[in-house]
Amino acid sequence: MSADEGAALSSALEDALSSALGVRVSVQGLRRLSGGSSRENWWFELEQHGETRPMLLRRDPVTSVANTERAVERTVLDALVHEPLPTPVIVAADLDGGRLERPWMVLECNSGRADRSVLRDRDPFRLGPAGRLGLAHDLCDLLADAHRLDPATTGLGVVPVDPARNEIDRWSDEWSRVARQPQPELAYAAMWLDEHRPPPPQRPVLVHGDFRPANVLIDDDDGTGRVSVLLDWEFAHLGDPAEDVGWYLAPIYRTEHLLGDQWTATMFLERYCARSGITIEPERLRFWQVLATFKLAVIALAAVSSFLDDSGDRAAPPTDGVMRTLMREVRS
Protein backbone atom coordinates (compact mmCIF):
# COMPACT_ATOMS: atom_id res chain seq x y z
CA MET A 1 0.00 0.00 0.00
CA SER A 2 1.36 3.40 -0.98
CA ALA A 3 1.67 6.32 1.45
CA ASP A 4 -1.33 7.99 -0.24
CA GLU A 5 -3.45 4.86 0.16
CA GLY A 6 -2.38 4.59 3.80
CA ALA A 7 -3.37 8.21 4.43
CA ALA A 8 -6.71 7.64 2.69
CA LEU A 9 -7.43 4.58 4.84
CA SER A 10 -6.46 6.47 7.97
CA SER A 11 -8.80 9.31 7.05
CA ALA A 12 -11.66 6.92 6.17
CA LEU A 13 -11.16 5.09 9.47
CA GLU A 14 -11.24 8.37 11.36
CA ASP A 15 -14.57 9.25 9.75
CA ALA A 16 -16.00 5.78 10.27
CA LEU A 17 -15.02 5.69 13.95
CA SER A 18 -16.24 9.23 14.60
CA SER A 19 -19.57 8.25 13.10
CA ALA A 20 -19.78 4.95 15.01
CA LEU A 21 -18.78 6.47 18.37
CA GLY A 22 -20.79 9.66 17.94
CA VAL A 23 -17.84 11.87 18.77
CA ARG A 24 -14.99 13.26 16.71
CA VAL A 25 -11.90 11.11 17.16
CA SER A 26 -8.46 11.10 15.60
CA VAL A 27 -6.51 8.14 14.18
CA GLN A 28 -2.73 8.23 14.46
CA GLY A 29 0.13 6.04 13.34
CA LEU A 30 -1.92 3.53 11.34
CA ARG A 31 0.32 0.67 10.23
CA ARG A 32 -0.30 -2.80 8.82
CA LEU A 33 0.79 -5.69 11.01
CA SER A 34 2.25 -8.90 9.67
CA GLY A 35 0.25 -12.10 9.97
CA GLY A 36 -3.47 -12.65 9.57
CA SER A 37 -4.23 -14.90 6.62
CA SER A 38 -7.99 -14.29 6.66
CA ARG A 39 -8.04 -10.65 7.80
CA GLU A 40 -5.90 -7.53 7.49
CA ASN A 41 -4.67 -6.38 10.90
CA TRP A 42 -3.78 -2.72 11.44
CA TRP A 43 -2.44 -1.09 14.60
CA PHE A 44 -3.21 2.54 15.40
CA GLU A 45 -3.74 4.99 18.24
CA LEU A 46 -7.19 6.41 18.80
CA GLU A 47 -7.30 9.91 20.25
CA GLN A 48 -10.52 10.83 21.97
CA HIS A 49 -11.07 13.66 24.47
CA GLY A 50 -7.32 14.24 24.62
CA GLU A 51 -6.55 10.64 25.56
CA THR A 52 -4.86 8.09 23.29
CA ARG A 53 -5.48 4.35 23.36
CA PRO A 54 -3.89 1.63 21.16
CA MET A 55 -6.39 -0.10 18.88
CA LEU A 56 -6.50 -2.92 16.35
CA LEU A 57 -8.39 -2.62 13.07
CA ARG A 58 -9.37 -5.95 11.55
CA ARG A 59 -10.58 -5.62 7.98
CA ASP A 60 -11.52 -8.25 5.40
CA PRO A 61 -8.96 -8.54 2.63
CA VAL A 62 -9.96 -8.26 -1.03
CA THR A 63 -10.13 -12.04 -1.06
CA SER A 64 -9.81 -14.16 2.02
CA VAL A 65 -8.08 -17.55 2.32
CA ALA A 66 -11.05 -18.67 4.36
CA ASN A 67 -14.59 -17.61 3.64
CA THR A 68 -15.44 -17.09 7.26
CA GLU A 69 -18.75 -15.86 8.52
CA ARG A 70 -18.23 -12.15 9.17
CA ALA A 71 -20.88 -11.78 11.79
CA VAL A 72 -19.69 -14.71 13.87
CA GLU A 73 -16.71 -13.04 15.48
CA ARG A 74 -18.74 -10.00 16.42
CA THR A 75 -21.57 -12.09 17.86
CA VAL A 76 -19.25 -14.24 19.94
CA LEU A 77 -17.11 -11.39 21.23
CA ASP A 78 -20.18 -9.37 22.21
CA ALA A 79 -21.59 -12.40 24.02
CA LEU A 80 -18.35 -13.29 25.80
CA VAL A 81 -17.61 -9.83 27.11
CA HIS A 82 -18.98 -10.73 30.55
CA GLU A 83 -17.55 -14.26 30.66
CA PRO A 84 -14.37 -15.09 32.60
CA LEU A 85 -12.37 -15.67 29.45
CA PRO A 86 -9.69 -13.31 28.07
CA THR A 87 -11.30 -12.11 24.83
CA PRO A 88 -10.88 -8.90 22.81
CA VAL A 89 -13.36 -6.05 23.31
CA ILE A 90 -15.04 -4.58 20.22
CA VAL A 91 -15.01 -0.77 20.06
CA ALA A 92 -16.85 -0.40 16.75
CA ALA A 93 -17.69 -2.50 13.70
CA ASP A 94 -19.34 -2.24 10.30
CA LEU A 95 -19.95 -5.59 8.64
CA ASP A 96 -21.23 -3.89 5.47
CA GLY A 97 -17.91 -2.14 5.01
CA GLY A 98 -19.20 1.40 4.65
CA ARG A 99 -16.40 3.94 4.46
CA LEU A 100 -13.72 1.26 4.61
CA GLU A 101 -15.17 -0.63 1.59
CA ARG A 102 -14.83 -4.03 3.25
CA PRO A 103 -16.23 -5.41 6.54
CA TRP A 104 -14.18 -4.25 9.53
CA MET A 105 -14.07 -4.09 13.28
CA VAL A 106 -11.94 -2.15 15.72
CA LEU A 107 -10.84 -3.88 18.90
CA GLU A 108 -9.17 -2.63 22.02
CA CYS A 109 -5.50 -3.50 21.69
CA ASN A 110 -4.43 -5.83 24.47
CA SER A 111 -0.92 -5.99 25.77
CA GLY A 112 1.41 -8.71 24.61
CA ARG A 113 2.34 -10.19 21.27
CA ALA A 114 1.61 -13.36 19.32
CA ASP A 115 4.23 -15.76 18.05
CA ARG A 116 3.30 -19.18 16.71
CA SER A 117 6.68 -20.56 17.78
CA VAL A 118 6.31 -19.47 21.42
CA LEU A 119 6.60 -23.08 22.65
CA ARG A 120 9.45 -24.08 20.35
CA ASP A 121 13.08 -24.44 21.37
CA ARG A 122 14.07 -21.10 19.88
CA ASP A 123 11.97 -19.61 22.69
CA PRO A 124 11.18 -16.15 21.24
CA PHE A 125 9.89 -14.86 24.61
CA ARG A 126 12.92 -16.14 26.58
CA LEU A 127 10.67 -18.05 28.97
CA GLY A 128 13.05 -20.95 29.55
CA PRO A 129 11.96 -24.62 29.70
CA ALA A 130 9.87 -24.19 32.87
CA GLY A 131 8.21 -21.04 31.54
CA ARG A 132 7.32 -22.68 28.26
CA LEU A 133 5.90 -25.70 30.07
CA GLY A 134 3.86 -23.39 32.29
CA LEU A 135 2.53 -21.58 29.23
CA ALA A 136 1.66 -24.91 27.57
CA HIS A 137 -0.35 -25.81 30.71
CA ASP A 138 -2.07 -22.40 30.63
CA LEU A 139 -3.07 -22.87 27.00
CA CYS A 140 -4.55 -26.27 27.79
CA ASP A 141 -6.47 -24.78 30.74
CA LEU A 142 -7.69 -21.89 28.58
CA LEU A 143 -9.18 -24.29 26.05
CA ALA A 144 -10.80 -26.35 28.81
CA ASP A 145 -12.25 -23.16 30.33
CA ALA A 146 -13.64 -22.06 26.96
CA HIS A 147 -15.33 -25.44 26.64
CA ARG A 148 -16.88 -25.10 30.10
CA LEU A 149 -18.89 -22.05 29.02
CA ASP A 150 -22.60 -22.55 28.60
CA PRO A 151 -23.24 -22.71 24.80
CA ALA A 152 -26.50 -20.85 25.38
CA THR A 153 -24.58 -17.71 26.41
CA THR A 154 -22.58 -17.49 23.17
CA GLY A 155 -25.26 -16.01 20.94
CA LEU A 156 -24.55 -18.64 18.32
CA GLY A 157 -28.01 -20.20 18.29
CA VAL A 158 -28.76 -23.91 18.44
CA VAL A 159 -26.28 -26.75 18.52
CA PRO A 160 -26.14 -28.56 15.16
CA VAL A 161 -27.64 -32.06 15.12
CA ASP A 162 -24.50 -33.58 13.62
CA PRO A 163 -21.42 -31.38 14.20
CA ALA A 164 -19.08 -33.73 12.33
CA ARG A 165 -21.31 -33.72 9.23
CA ASN A 166 -21.55 -29.93 9.47
CA GLU A 167 -17.78 -29.46 9.45
CA ILE A 168 -17.19 -31.94 6.62
CA ASP A 169 -19.78 -30.06 4.56
CA ARG A 170 -18.45 -26.65 5.55
CA TRP A 171 -14.88 -27.41 4.47
CA SER A 172 -15.97 -29.36 1.39
CA ASP A 173 -17.96 -26.29 0.32
CA GLU A 174 -14.91 -24.12 0.90
CA TRP A 175 -12.85 -26.55 -1.18
CA SER A 176 -15.39 -26.25 -4.03
CA ARG A 177 -15.21 -22.47 -3.77
CA VAL A 178 -11.44 -22.21 -4.11
CA ALA A 179 -10.58 -25.23 -6.29
CA ARG A 180 -8.81 -24.42 -9.55
CA GLN A 181 -7.59 -27.95 -10.24
CA PRO A 182 -8.70 -31.50 -9.34
CA GLN A 183 -7.72 -32.56 -5.80
CA PRO A 184 -8.17 -36.34 -5.51
CA GLU A 185 -6.46 -36.24 -2.10
CA LEU A 186 -9.29 -34.10 -0.73
CA ALA A 187 -11.90 -36.38 -2.35
CA TYR A 188 -10.22 -39.35 -0.70
CA ALA A 189 -10.04 -37.66 2.69
CA ALA A 190 -13.67 -36.51 2.44
CA MET A 191 -14.69 -40.12 1.85
CA TRP A 192 -12.59 -41.27 4.83
CA LEU A 193 -14.10 -38.59 7.04
CA ASP A 194 -17.63 -39.51 6.02
CA GLU A 195 -16.97 -43.18 6.78
CA HIS A 196 -15.43 -42.41 10.19
CA ARG A 197 -17.86 -39.75 11.36
CA PRO A 198 -18.33 -39.91 15.14
CA PRO A 199 -21.78 -39.62 16.74
CA PRO A 200 -22.74 -36.20 18.14
CA PRO A 201 -20.88 -35.34 21.35
CA GLN A 202 -22.53 -35.84 24.72
CA ARG A 203 -21.71 -32.28 25.67
CA PRO A 204 -21.62 -29.75 22.80
CA VAL A 205 -19.50 -26.67 23.50
CA LEU A 206 -18.39 -23.35 22.08
CA VAL A 207 -15.69 -24.38 19.58
CA HIS A 208 -13.08 -21.68 18.94
CA GLY A 209 -12.16 -23.21 15.58
CA ASP A 210 -8.55 -21.99 15.44
CA PHE A 211 -7.18 -22.53 18.93
CA ARG A 212 -3.37 -22.54 18.88
CA PRO A 213 -0.41 -20.58 20.26
CA ALA A 214 -0.42 -18.29 17.19
CA ASN A 215 -3.79 -16.92 18.27
CA VAL A 216 -3.04 -15.84 21.81
CA LEU A 217 -1.26 -12.69 22.86
CA ILE A 218 1.47 -13.41 25.38
CA ASP A 219 2.39 -10.77 27.90
CA ASP A 220 6.07 -11.26 28.64
CA ASP A 221 6.84 -8.06 30.51
CA ASP A 222 7.53 -9.94 33.76
CA GLY A 223 9.15 -12.90 32.01
CA THR A 224 6.41 -15.36 32.98
CA GLY A 225 4.62 -15.52 29.63
CA ARG A 226 1.05 -14.91 30.79
CA VAL A 227 -1.79 -15.27 28.28
CA SER A 228 -3.24 -11.81 27.74
CA VAL A 229 -6.05 -12.56 25.30
CA LEU A 230 -7.43 -15.26 23.02
CA LEU A 231 -7.85 -13.89 19.49
CA ASP A 232 -9.38 -14.83 16.14
CA TRP A 233 -12.90 -16.02 16.91
CA GLU A 234 -14.04 -15.89 13.29
CA PHE A 235 -14.30 -19.69 13.00
CA ALA A 236 -16.23 -20.04 16.29
CA HIS A 237 -19.34 -22.21 16.35
CA LEU A 238 -21.17 -24.66 18.57
CA GLY A 239 -20.03 -28.23 18.18
CA ASP A 240 -17.84 -31.08 19.35
CA PRO A 241 -15.14 -30.22 21.93
CA ALA A 242 -12.88 -32.76 20.23
CA GLU A 243 -12.74 -30.44 17.22
CA ASP A 244 -10.58 -27.88 19.05
CA VAL A 245 -8.55 -30.63 20.71
CA GLY A 246 -7.99 -32.39 17.38
CA TRP A 247 -6.93 -29.09 15.79
CA TYR A 248 -4.45 -28.39 18.59
CA LEU A 249 -3.13 -31.97 18.48
CA ALA A 250 -3.06 -32.30 14.68
CA PRO A 251 0.16 -34.19 13.81
CA ILE A 252 1.25 -31.38 11.49
CA TYR A 253 1.44 -29.04 14.54
CA ARG A 254 3.25 -31.47 16.85
CA THR A 255 6.51 -29.56 17.09
CA GLU A 256 4.73 -26.24 17.48
CA HIS A 257 2.11 -27.16 20.10
CA LEU A 258 3.83 -29.77 22.25
CA LEU A 259 7.17 -30.00 24.06
CA GLY A 260 8.62 -33.41 23.25
CA ASP A 261 8.61 -35.69 26.30
CA GLN A 262 7.85 -32.73 28.59
CA TRP A 263 4.40 -32.07 27.13
CA THR A 264 2.97 -34.86 25.01
CA ALA A 265 -0.45 -35.27 23.41
CA THR A 266 -1.35 -37.72 26.18
CA MET A 267 -0.42 -35.20 28.88
CA PHE A 268 -2.43 -32.51 27.10
CA LEU A 269 -5.48 -34.78 26.94
CA GLU A 270 -5.22 -35.82 30.59
CA ARG A 271 -5.01 -32.25 31.81
CA TYR A 272 -7.73 -31.03 29.45
CA CYS A 273 -10.14 -33.82 30.43
CA ALA A 274 -9.50 -33.32 34.16
CA ARG A 275 -10.19 -29.60 33.97
CA SER A 276 -13.11 -29.64 31.53
CA GLY A 277 -14.79 -32.81 32.73
CA ILE A 278 -15.07 -33.87 29.09
CA THR A 279 -13.98 -37.30 27.88
CA ILE A 280 -12.67 -37.69 24.35
CA GLU A 281 -12.55 -41.19 22.88
CA PRO A 282 -9.51 -42.07 20.69
CA GLU A 283 -11.64 -42.68 17.54
CA ARG A 284 -13.35 -39.32 17.96
CA LEU A 285 -10.00 -37.57 18.40
CA ARG A 286 -8.58 -39.31 15.33
CA PHE A 287 -11.53 -38.14 13.21
CA TRP A 288 -11.07 -34.53 14.29
CA GLN A 289 -7.30 -34.69 13.78
CA VAL A 290 -7.85 -35.82 10.19
CA LEU A 291 -10.51 -33.15 9.74
CA ALA A 292 -7.97 -30.61 11.03
CA THR A 293 -5.50 -31.59 8.32
CA PHE A 294 -8.30 -31.60 5.72
CA LYS A 295 -9.17 -28.06 6.83
CA LEU A 296 -5.50 -27.01 6.68
CA ALA A 297 -5.23 -28.45 3.17
CA VAL A 298 -8.30 -26.46 2.05
CA ILE A 299 -6.88 -23.28 3.61
CA ALA A 300 -3.54 -23.91 1.85
CA LEU A 301 -5.43 -24.38 -1.41
CA ALA A 302 -7.27 -21.12 -0.85
CA ALA A 303 -3.95 -19.35 -0.25
CA VAL A 304 -2.51 -20.65 -3.52
CA SER A 305 -5.71 -19.72 -5.33
CA SER A 306 -5.57 -16.19 -3.96
CA PHE A 307 -1.87 -15.93 -4.88
CA LEU A 308 -2.48 -17.08 -8.46
CA ASP A 309 -5.47 -14.77 -8.88
CA ASP A 310 -3.21 -11.77 -8.20
CA SER A 311 -5.61 -10.80 -5.44
CA GLY A 312 -3.47 -11.75 -2.44
CA ASP A 313 -0.14 -10.22 -1.46
CA ARG A 314 1.24 -13.31 0.26
CA ALA A 315 3.32 -15.85 -1.65
CA ALA A 316 1.98 -19.39 -1.29
CA PRO A 317 3.92 -22.62 -1.78
CA PRO A 318 2.50 -25.62 -3.67
CA THR A 319 0.09 -27.71 -1.60
CA ASP A 320 1.87 -31.02 -2.30
CA GLY A 321 3.30 -31.25 1.23
CA VAL A 322 0.05 -30.83 3.13
CA MET A 323 -1.77 -33.15 0.68
CA ARG A 324 0.82 -35.88 1.30
CA THR A 325 0.48 -35.35 5.05
CA LEU A 326 -3.28 -35.71 4.73
CA MET A 327 -2.90 -38.96 2.80
CA ARG A 328 -0.43 -40.33 5.34
CA GLU A 329 -2.92 -39.60 8.12
CA VAL A 330 -5.86 -41.35 6.49
CA ARG A 331 -3.66 -44.35 5.65
CA SER A 332 -2.17 -44.78 9.14
Add this chain to the structure above:
Amino acid sequence: MRPTPSESTAGIARILRDTVLPHVGDSHASAQLQQVIAVLGQTNWNEAAFQVMRARDRAIDALAECASWCASDPLRVSHFTAVDVPQRVELSSFDEVVQQLLFARGALERFIAELASWRALHGTADSDDVLRVISAALAA
Protein backbone atom coordinates in the same frame (compact mmCIF):
# COMPACT_ATOMS: atom_id res chain seq x y z
CA MET B 1 27.83 -20.76 -17.88
CA ARG B 2 24.25 -21.81 -17.27
CA PRO B 3 23.05 -21.82 -13.65
CA THR B 4 20.51 -24.53 -12.89
CA PRO B 5 17.02 -23.37 -11.85
CA SER B 6 17.87 -24.27 -8.23
CA GLU B 7 21.11 -22.30 -8.34
CA SER B 8 19.35 -19.24 -9.75
CA THR B 9 16.53 -19.27 -7.20
CA ALA B 10 18.95 -19.93 -4.33
CA GLY B 11 21.00 -16.91 -5.42
CA ILE B 12 17.90 -14.72 -5.72
CA ALA B 13 16.70 -15.84 -2.29
CA ARG B 14 20.11 -15.06 -0.77
CA ILE B 15 20.14 -11.53 -2.21
CA LEU B 16 16.58 -10.90 -1.02
CA ARG B 17 17.45 -12.19 2.48
CA ASP B 18 20.87 -10.61 2.99
CA THR B 19 20.68 -7.42 0.94
CA VAL B 20 17.05 -6.37 0.54
CA LEU B 21 15.29 -7.62 3.67
CA PRO B 22 17.40 -5.70 6.24
CA HIS B 23 16.36 -2.45 4.55
CA VAL B 24 12.62 -3.10 4.45
CA GLY B 25 11.22 -1.02 7.29
CA ASP B 26 7.52 -1.78 7.02
CA SER B 27 6.61 -4.84 9.11
CA HIS B 28 3.95 -6.11 6.71
CA ALA B 29 6.21 -5.76 3.66
CA SER B 30 9.03 -7.42 5.59
CA ALA B 31 6.81 -10.38 6.53
CA GLN B 32 5.68 -10.79 2.91
CA LEU B 33 9.29 -10.70 1.71
CA GLN B 34 10.26 -13.37 4.24
CA GLN B 35 7.38 -15.47 2.93
CA VAL B 36 8.62 -15.00 -0.66
CA ILE B 37 12.08 -16.19 0.41
CA ALA B 38 10.59 -19.19 2.21
CA VAL B 39 8.46 -20.17 -0.79
CA LEU B 40 11.47 -19.96 -3.12
CA GLY B 41 13.22 -22.45 -0.85
CA GLN B 42 10.33 -24.91 -0.66
CA THR B 43 10.49 -26.14 -4.24
CA ASN B 44 13.23 -28.29 -5.74
CA TRP B 45 13.36 -26.31 -8.97
CA ASN B 46 15.73 -28.69 -10.74
CA GLU B 47 13.33 -31.56 -10.11
CA ALA B 48 10.05 -29.70 -10.72
CA ALA B 49 9.36 -31.06 -14.22
CA PHE B 50 10.38 -34.59 -13.26
CA GLN B 51 8.15 -34.52 -10.18
CA VAL B 52 5.20 -33.58 -12.37
CA MET B 53 6.00 -36.44 -14.75
CA ARG B 54 6.28 -38.93 -11.90
CA ALA B 55 2.99 -37.72 -10.40
CA ARG B 56 1.35 -38.10 -13.83
CA ASP B 57 2.70 -41.66 -14.14
CA ARG B 58 1.45 -42.61 -10.67
CA ALA B 59 -1.99 -41.18 -11.41
CA ILE B 60 -2.21 -43.04 -14.75
CA ASP B 61 -1.10 -46.31 -13.12
CA ALA B 62 -3.71 -45.91 -10.37
CA LEU B 63 -6.40 -45.12 -12.96
CA ALA B 64 -5.52 -48.26 -14.90
CA GLU B 65 -6.03 -50.31 -11.71
CA CYS B 66 -9.36 -48.57 -11.10
CA ALA B 67 -10.50 -49.31 -14.67
CA SER B 68 -9.54 -52.95 -14.31
CA TRP B 69 -11.32 -53.24 -10.95
CA CYS B 70 -14.50 -51.74 -12.44
CA ALA B 71 -14.42 -53.94 -15.52
CA SER B 72 -14.27 -57.13 -13.48
CA ASP B 73 -17.86 -56.85 -12.19
CA PRO B 74 -21.00 -55.96 -14.22
CA LEU B 75 -22.52 -54.24 -11.19
CA ARG B 76 -19.49 -51.97 -10.97
CA VAL B 77 -19.63 -51.29 -14.72
CA SER B 78 -23.19 -50.01 -14.30
CA HIS B 79 -22.34 -47.91 -11.23
CA PHE B 80 -19.16 -46.20 -12.36
CA THR B 81 -18.62 -43.79 -15.22
CA ALA B 82 -16.17 -45.41 -17.65
CA VAL B 83 -12.66 -44.71 -16.34
CA ASP B 84 -10.72 -42.91 -19.05
CA VAL B 85 -7.07 -43.92 -18.74
CA PRO B 86 -4.88 -41.55 -20.75
CA GLN B 87 -2.22 -43.06 -22.99
CA ARG B 88 1.27 -42.37 -21.78
CA VAL B 89 2.88 -40.68 -24.75
CA GLU B 90 6.05 -38.74 -25.27
CA LEU B 91 5.29 -35.13 -24.52
CA SER B 92 7.33 -32.22 -25.73
CA SER B 93 6.63 -29.52 -23.16
CA PHE B 94 6.11 -29.00 -19.45
CA ASP B 95 2.61 -27.64 -20.11
CA GLU B 96 1.63 -30.82 -21.95
CA VAL B 97 2.72 -32.99 -19.02
CA VAL B 98 0.86 -30.75 -16.60
CA GLN B 99 -2.29 -31.01 -18.73
CA GLN B 100 -2.05 -34.79 -18.75
CA LEU B 101 -1.47 -34.85 -15.00
CA LEU B 102 -4.53 -32.66 -14.44
CA PHE B 103 -6.62 -34.88 -16.70
CA ALA B 104 -5.56 -37.99 -14.78
CA ARG B 105 -6.11 -36.33 -11.39
CA GLY B 106 -9.56 -35.16 -12.51
CA ALA B 107 -10.45 -38.71 -13.51
CA LEU B 108 -9.17 -40.00 -10.14
CA GLU B 109 -11.19 -37.39 -8.24
CA ARG B 110 -14.37 -38.44 -10.09
CA PHE B 111 -13.64 -42.10 -9.49
CA ILE B 112 -13.16 -41.54 -5.76
CA ALA B 113 -16.46 -39.65 -5.53
CA GLU B 114 -18.23 -42.57 -7.23
CA LEU B 115 -16.34 -45.04 -5.06
CA ALA B 116 -17.65 -43.25 -1.96
CA SER B 117 -21.24 -43.80 -3.07
CA TRP B 118 -20.41 -47.40 -4.07
CA ARG B 119 -19.04 -48.11 -0.60
CA ALA B 120 -22.09 -46.52 1.01
CA LEU B 121 -24.34 -48.81 -1.05
CA HIS B 122 -22.36 -52.04 -1.11
CA GLY B 123 -20.09 -51.93 1.93
CA THR B 124 -16.36 -51.38 1.97
CA ALA B 125 -14.86 -54.87 1.82
CA ASP B 126 -14.69 -55.40 -1.95
CA SER B 127 -13.11 -52.01 -2.66
CA ASP B 128 -10.44 -51.86 0.04
CA ASP B 129 -7.77 -53.17 -2.34
CA VAL B 130 -8.39 -50.57 -5.04
CA LEU B 131 -8.57 -47.94 -2.33
CA ARG B 132 -5.09 -48.92 -1.16
CA VAL B 133 -3.78 -48.53 -4.71
CA ILE B 134 -5.23 -45.04 -4.96
CA SER B 135 -4.00 -43.94 -1.55
CA ALA B 136 -0.49 -45.25 -2.26
CA ALA B 137 -0.41 -43.27 -5.52
CA LEU B 138 -1.59 -40.09 -3.83
CA ALA B 139 0.64 -40.40 -0.75
CA ALA B 140 3.87 -40.91 -2.71
